[in-house]
Amino acid sequence: MDYKEINFWSEAKLGIIREYATAYSTILSRHEYFTHVYIDAFAGPGLHVSKSTGDFVEGSPLNALNVIPPFAEHHFIDLDNKRVQALEELAGERADVQLYNGDCNDILMQEIFPRLTFKQYRRALCLLDPYGLHLNWEVVKTAAELGTIEIFLNFPIHDINRNVLVKNPADMKPRQIERMDAFWGDNSWRQAAYATEANLFGFEEKVCSNDELAEAYRQRLVDVAGFAHVPKPVLMRNSNRAGLYYLFFASQKPVAKKIVKDIFTKYRPAAERRLF
Numbered sequence: 001m002d003y004k005e006i007n008f009w010s011e012a013k014l015g016i017i018r019e020y021a022t023a024y025s026t027i028l029s030r031h032e033y034f035t036h037v038y039i040d041a042f043a044g045p046g047l048h049v050s051k052s053t054g055d056f057v058e059g060s061p062l063n064a065l066n067v068i069p070p071f072a073e074h075h076f077i078d079l080d081n082k083r084v085q086a087l088e089e090l091a092g093e094r095a096d097v098q099l100y101n102g103d104c105n106d107i108l109m110q111e112i113f114p115r116l117t118f119k120q121y122r123r124a125l126c127l128l129d130p131y132g133l134h135l136n137w138e139v140v141k142t143a144a145e146l147g148t149i150e151i152f153l154n155f156p157i158h159d160i161n162r163n164v165l166v167k168n169p170a171d172m173k174p175r176q177i178e179r180m181d182a183f184w185g186d187n188s189w190r191q192a193a194y195a196t197e198a199n200l201f202g203f204e205e206k207v208c209s210n211d212e213l214a215e216a217y218r219q220r221l222v223d224v225a226g227f228a229h230v231p232k233p234v235l236m237r238n239s240n241r242a243g244l245y246y247l248f249f250a251s252q253k254p255v256a257k258k259i260v261k262d263i264f265t266k267y268r269p270a271a272e273r274r275l276f
């Protein structure tokens with residue numbers, strides 16, 4: 001497997017998820033009647049190479065496998081067959097790992113979420129970490145409706161800025177509008193993304209800031225999906241301080257929000273490169 005180099009912001013993301021997964025598993029393990037599971041929907045190959053040190057870095061699935069106390073089950077999905085094979089080798093003989101090769105939007109809805117209803121006494125932490133606009137809103141909404149799932153979600157502002165939002169909304173490409181509609185759940189992102197402003201020559205459409213669009217999505221996670229607690233996300237920036245993606249967390253539990261807020265506060269300087 002050709003493992004990819006990752007940058008400091010990915011290492012910050014992995015640190016955030018590792019810390020919360022440990023806290024989550026510790027709390028859920030105290031409740032004997034619950035089975036708690038970890039789901040990595042865009043799992044990747046399980047290992048990366050650190051750009052700063054050249055060392056191997058454990059990816060999100062391997063991180064989850066090393067959490068103590070352990071999750072009862074681990075569900076890892078990737079579209080790329082080679083990455084799933086790499087995960088299979090890393091998982092070895094572990095009986096608590098289930099691998100899926102395919103589109104996670106279908107696999108979550110058809111195979112995994114139906115086994116996470118309230119009545120089944122099962123709870124899940126689910127990582128939704130695509131490279132771009134590859135996640136469908138129905139997955140997010142279903143996770144909220146089930147009431148048993150907490151999510152970390154990558155809001156891909158770089159992909160959105162690069163491919164969807166153009167200065168004049170009339171010039172947006174139909175394929176990109178379709179991708180954004182699928183991610184947002186409808187076309188209401190247009191109102192959030194563009195504001196009409198008066199100028200000397202009449203009116204012009206102005207693209208909103210990254211933070212404004214992310215805040216509109218945060219509100220949507222609460223008002224439309226139905227998550228009770230969605231703290232302010234962490235913005236991951238590259239070395240030029242350009243925004244790459246926002247890492248969101250959403251849950252029905254106030255205690256979860258409190259723990260994640262503290263973890264976000266700890267990692268925010270590293271993610272935004274304010275330490276250097």
Ligand SMILES: C[S@@+](CC[C@H](N)C(=O)[O-])C[C@H]1O[C@@H](n2cnc3c(N)ncnc32)[C@H](O)[C@@H]1O
Nearest residue numbers: 042043044059060078079080103104129130131
């Ligand atoms: C950002 S990487 C995941 C990195 C991983 N979370 C980590 O931190 O180690 C995204 C992964 O999603 C996979 N992918 C892309 N579209 C997908 C889809 N529709 N369903 C499942 N996996 C997908 C890609 O093959 C890639 O391995």
